Amino acid sequence: MNGQRRLSAAVAAAVVLMAAGLRAQDGPRMPDGKPDFSGIYTPPATVKATGPRGNLIFNADKMAPVKPGAEGLLYEARNGDPRHDEPRAMCLPSGFPSGMLYILPIQIVQHPKHLVIIPELQRAARIIPLDGRPHRAGLEPSYYGDSVGRWDGDSLVIETVNFKRWILDDYHYTDPTKTRWHTDALRTTEHLRREGDKLHYRITIDDSKIFTRPFSQDFELTLRPDWDQLGLLEYVCEENNRCAGGNCRKSDAQ
Amino acid sequence: MTRLCLLLAVVGLGLAAHQPVRAHHSEAAEYDSNKPVKVTGTIKQVEWQNPHVWFYVDVKDEKGGITTWGFSGAPPGALLRRGITKDVLKIGAMVNVEGARARDGSNNASGRRVTFEDGTNVFTATEGGR
Numbered sequence: 001m002n003g004q005r006r007l008s009a010a011v012a013a014a015v016v017l018m019a020a021g022l023r024a025q026d027g028p029r030m031p032d033g034k035p036d037f038s039g040i041y042t043p044p045a046t047v048k049a050t051g052p053r054g055n056l057i058f059n060a061d062k063m064a065p066v067k068p069g070a071e072g073l074l075y076e077a078r079n080g081d082p083r084h085d086e087p088r089a090m091c092l093p094s095g096f097p098s099g100m101l102y103i104l105p106i107q108i109v110q111h112p113k114h115l116v117i118i119p120e121l122q123r124a125a126r127i128i129p130l131d132g133r134p135h136r137a138g139l140e141p142s143y144y145g146d147s148v149g150r151w152d153g154d155s156l157v158i159e160t161v162n163f164k165r166w167i168l169d170d171y172h173y174t175d176p177t178k179t180r181w182h183t184d185a186l187r188t189t190e191h192l193r194r195e196g197d198k199l200h201y202r203i204t205i206d207d208s209k210i211f212t213r214p215f216s217q218d219f220e221l222t223l224r225p226d227w228d229q230l231g232l233l234e235y236v237c238e239e240n241n242r243c244a245g246g247n248c249r250k251s252d253a254q
Numbered sequence: 255m256t257r258l259c260l261l262l263a264v265v266g267l268g269l270a271a272h273q274p275v276r277a278h279h280s281e282a283a284e285y286d287s288n289k290p291v292k293v294t295g296t297i298k299q300v301e302w303q304n305p306h307v308w309f310y311v312d313v314k315d316e317k318g319g320i321t322t323w324g325f326s327g328a329p330p331g332a333l334l335r336r337g338i339t340k341d342v343l344k345i346g347a348m349v350n351v352e353g354a355r356a357r358d359g360s361n362n363a364s365g366r367r368v369t370f371e372d373g374t375n376v377f378t379a380t381e382g383g384r
Binding site for chain 2: 085086089091103104105120170172173176227230232233234235236237239240241242243
């Protein structure tokens with residue numbers, strides 16, 4: 001009997017040690033036991049992408065079918081006005097999600113009540129409450145929407161609503177004739193899960209005015225502790241936006 | 255240190271050479287990759303600023319006339335993390351620059367490969383398609 005008890009105790013100890021080991025592998029945790037996502041990450045890279053590949057271009061093969069008659073809401077032809085054709089080239093807001101799924105790093109700063117995601121691009125910080133509050137009511141639609149976060153086990157789920165109609169992604173990098181948009185019906189759901197130095201990131205796009213159903217795309221970010229010392233850099237688009245919108249002035253070549 | 259930077263940059267070039275060029279705007283809309291530019295001259299001015307680094311190269315023709323070309327590169331932060339600092343593009347340095355000309359026909363281009371007199375080179379455009 002004593003032998004059985006000793007065996008049970010040994011098994012229990014082994015299980016505890018294994019669990020602790022797995023937790024350590026998963027990465028650091030906050031004092032409240034939640035995973036700690038803090039750090040600077042590489043730009044999000046698409047996972048298992050086929051078709052046009054890019055950090056910030058949704059793969060057509062992963063997108064949901066477009067509702068009949070909604071093609072014109074998803075794609076708009078360039079009209080020659082750079083504020084419409086490529087707002088970011090004129091230093092207008094990139095918006096979400098394209099402002100986050102970009103080729104520059106992002107920094108995550110975590111607090112028990114907030115998660116702050118700062119893309120280096122345009123330094124447009126997303127400050128996401130984690131305290132269970134509902135979405136804010138009565139606000140005008142915005143470029144980055146209104147986000148709230150909640151924990152689902154070790155995954156952080158961020159839901160964002162109240163977007164204004166804006167460019168969805170950088171599809172226009174692959175097609176010089178059209179741009180790809182979302183409507184004000186857009187709702188996004190992001191799932192963040194850390195595994196060692198990897199941050200698995202899934203975004204679900206739900207735009208009921210355009211698509212027959214929601215669709216998701218997966219990205220992976222890599223923690224870069226070696227970038228901590230340098231930190232994020234300033235990004236003031238208006239500083240020296242020469243040849244904006246493809247219109248070089250004589251003074252652009254001096 | 256500069257040599258280390260250059261070495262890192264050359265390695266970066268190898269990784270980036272076949273990647274699409276990305277920036278805060280569509281390169282394809284502003285620059286025409288079917289109109290390659292290749293000039294040799296001296297660096298006149300460097301603007302290490304957002305949203306894109308710009309550098310200017312004075313190119314002398316057979317008659318002694320000088321034409322200044324402007325080249326747009328990656329954001330400063332993207333270059334810095336690849337080990338390319340402002341010091342790499344020294345004022346007065348003789349360089350050969352390859353790029354894609356601005357669609358408006360001006361003497362501006364998207365700068366890509368910059369080769370120095372000693373044969374080393376750096377890739378000044380944005381890496382993308384990771």
